[in-house]
């Protein structure tokens with residue numbers, strides 16, 4: 001199974017987004033799988049979700065960043081949801097998994 005190592009930050013356009021992988025209250029209280037904050041340039045993924053949900057959430061939040069940077073936010077929430085689910089399915093069928101190893105310490109909290 002090919003595993004993609006998720007780094008501590010990714011670039012979208014000229015912008016660097018820090019990635020946070022955790023299950024703390026900020027995500028739990030809202031029942032979120034993930035969230036992107038365009039102002040603070042942070043993408044958060046809920047580490048308590050299943051691997052397939054984390055994959056979908058990572059693609060989903062990244063698409064929000066791409067949408068805002070390259071498409072003037074033309075894509076709706078629903079469109080982003082459909083594309084992210086479709087891409088997550090393709091990645092799964094290709095046997096691609098995400099490796100959150102560099103966040104291991106934080107995920108245990």
Ligand SMILES: [Zn+2]
Nearest residue numbers: 060064077080
């Ligand atoms: Zn969304």
